[in-house]
Amino acid sequence: MKARKDRNLTAQQEHRRIKLVTEYRGTRYAGWQYQDNALTVQAALEKALSELLKRPVKLIGCSRTDAGVHALNHVSHFNGACPVPLDKLPLALIPFLPSDIAVKEAIEVNETFHARFSAKGKSYFYQVWNKPYRSALLSPYTYHEPRDLDLGAMQEACKHFIGTHDFAGFMATGSQAKTTVRTIYDLHIEIPQDGLIQIRIHGDAFLYNMVRIIAGTLLYVGLGKINASEIEAIIASKDRKKAGKTLEAKGLFLERVYY
Amino acid sequence: MKARKDRNLTAQQEHRRIKLVTEYRGTRYAGWQYQDNALTVQAALEKALSELLKRPVKLIGCSRTDAGVHALNHVSHFNGACPVPLDKLPLALIPFLPSDIAVKEAIEVNETFHARFSAKGKSYFYQVWNKPYRSALLSPYTYHEPRDLDLGAMQEACKHFIGTHDFAGFMATGSQAKTTVRTIYDLHIEIPQDGLIQIRIHGDAFLYNMVRIIAGTLLYVGLGKINASEIEAIIASKDRKKAGKTLEAKGLFLERVYY
Secondary structure, three states, X not given: OHHHHHHHHHHHHHOOEEEEEEEEOHHHOOOOOOOXXXXXXXXXXXXXXXXXXXXXXXXXXXXXXXXXOEEEEEEEEXXXXXXXXXXXXXXXXXXXXXXXXXXXXXXXXXOOOOOOOOOOEEEEEEEEEOOOOOOOOOHHHOEEOOOOOOHHHHHHHHHHHOEEEEOHHHOOOOOOOXXXXXXXXXXXXXXEEOOEEEEEEEEOOOOOOHHHHHHHHHHHHHOOOOOHHHHHHHHHHOOHHHOOOOOOHHHEEEEEEEO | OHHHHHHHHHHHHHOOEEEEEEEEOHHHOOOOOOOOOOOOHHHHHHHHHHHHHOOOOOOEEOOOOOOOOEEXXXXXXXXXXXXXXHHHHHHHHHHHOOOOEEEEEEEEEOOOOOOOOOOOEEEEEEEEEOOOOOOOOOHHHOEEOOOOOOHHHHHHHHHHHOEEEEOHXXXXXXXXXXXXXXXEEEEEEEEEEOOEEEEEEEEOOOOOOHHHHHXXXXXXXXXXXXXXXXXXXXXXXXXXXXXXXXXXXXXXXXXXXXX
8 A cells, every 4th residue: 555655656756847947147158958069058957956856857948048148037847756845946956056047946837838838928138238338247247338329219119019020030040930920019128227228028939139139220229320210111121131230148138938 | 839838738637637436346356456466456457547548557546345346436546647538538448448347437636636545435235145046147246145034133233333433343353454443324224126135334444354244244133143232242342253254255345435
């Protein structure tokens, strides 16, 4: 009788699925996703979990993030037993993780949950430091634009991106997306502190480099190189050359994944 | 006549005194002050200024800061001609400076101004990250305390530090201060974002490691190891062993120098 119970318990634990919410500073990493011969967040986190749980752990992430991009709440999941109580997992992982990766939360989820395929949307923000001097403290987290920006024009331009459009012109060349149609639910500018501009975006999904190209296009609007009223035509052209430049990865943050 | 004017102009420029306000991330540095065989902020900034101005520049800083301590508005001055317009100096220095040092402002001051001797007071803040997980983004700028802190007790303890006291017990051993009497004008706790605790202090001057020892003592109050009512006796004892531990340099920021 007791053996039976234990077997059931083990079987149950083996089918557990754990969702992780992770914060990371992307500076040192070639992105989230595992790559041979490159430092990735996935490899570092799988190594830490495997060492703590004393078994191989394979993670499924919500999305690749590009090299150098940061995340506040990246989501991933893994299967199988976790002898460490889940509310203690963030603290227990600290000695196994580098200081630029932190697991913020671990919760048990239904087996139908999939970090990537269950995602209904994501939000990102892009940070621009807009002072004549470069911020020494925020330079790992901001793109520096010393020239004056017309924030009203940028805010106005944001409105033209919202909605469902073919964003073929806002995608790095060489990507293999099946469709380039995406929906942007919200795009707006915030100023959390003097000199710091956050371009905040929420959409169903994003093409390769899409957020950084939108940020670069809004920067061109702020500098007067593109007029806010031209945005619709630029999207319709599907021509990468008509949009602004791809801003540096270090200003980009994955903020939240919606399920 | 023209030669005379030029000479006068040159003499005038040679007697100019320029005040610099500098932000830096202290992580890589052995503090502000020049040392043989160590990377210092002063040496990096003097090198950048000398390269830009094409002449040797010697800086006088408001204070040493310890290895690893950050600064938002460190003040220094130098003498002599500056052919670059002062309002353009922050931008002009960017190519000559590493990304963790930024000159925010350069203004001409009277020759009676001295970055160190004219200082009437300084303010610092110390940052504690108080969540079970370590913040990946803020880890270079925070001390991590995962245990619950009694913020009310810490706030209460702050009051007992304010005023003029002999802080001999709040000084690293080996320092050679002539007097250990200092005046604290203000000391209080702020929570700028969920999980981030700032211990903010303003005083006339500080002994070696004094802010980090006060922060460590307040942390012990938050953890219940020291009672707020014991602070006066701890100060009066002048015994370093009665105060809390010296918290890590990476949580400390020089915020402002008062003249």
